[in-house]
Amino acid sequence: MSNESNMRRVTAIRNGTVIDHIPAGGALRVLELLNIGKDTSVPVSLVMNVPSKRKGTKDIVKVEDRELTQTELDRLALVAGGASVAIIRAYSVAEKLEIALGDEIVDVVRCTFSNCITQNPREPMAHRLRVLSKDPLQIRCHYCRRPQDLDKLVQNVI
Numbered sequence: 001m002s003n004e005s006n007m008r009r010v011t012a013i014r015n016g017t018v019i020d021h022i023p024a025g026g027a028l029r030v031l032e033l034l035n036i037g038k039d040t041s042v043p044v045s046l047v048m049n050v051p052s053k054r055k056g057t058k059d060i061v062k063v064e065d066r067e068l069t070q071t072e073l074d075r076l077a078l079v080a081g082g083a084s085v086a087i088i089r090a091y092s093v094a095e096k097l098e099i100a101l102g103d104e105i106v107d108v109v110r111c112t113f114s115n116c117i118t119q120n121p122r123e124p125m126a127h128r129l130r131v132l133s134k135d136p137l138q139i140r141c142h143y144c145r146r147p148q149d150l151d152k153l154v155q156n157v158i
């Protein structure tokens, strides 16, 4: 299937953000990390498991009337590393951004272990998590060295 027909699956939006090339099955976590849920009033389109040229299948999320910030993109790296983001203004692409997952994630999520030193309010320190492997994603706390469960981690966004 060509890229063009994938684009047609979701109607064009006037203003907002398109997140493409989300690893298949990741779209719901993307919405969770962006706090898009029942209370969201802007139109949101979700496409899951469409053919991708890059690898197998992918998900796409379109959020109207909202431009994602760099902080939000950094969060998305947890669940959508390698995804591409387009900011749309007046029906055309105004900005193209990539979601890149680095070797370290700083001040995006909290370590999921309650006895970790980062959970102590008297020890204010940066929340640092090390990325050991990107595929499959393996993350470890910089301080307590414990491996992090991705499902739990997504709940721990700062």
Ligand SMILES: [Zn+2]
Pocket (backbone or CB within 6 Å): 111, 112, 113, 116, 117, 118, 141, 142, 143, 144, 145, 146
């Ligand atoms: Zn920790």
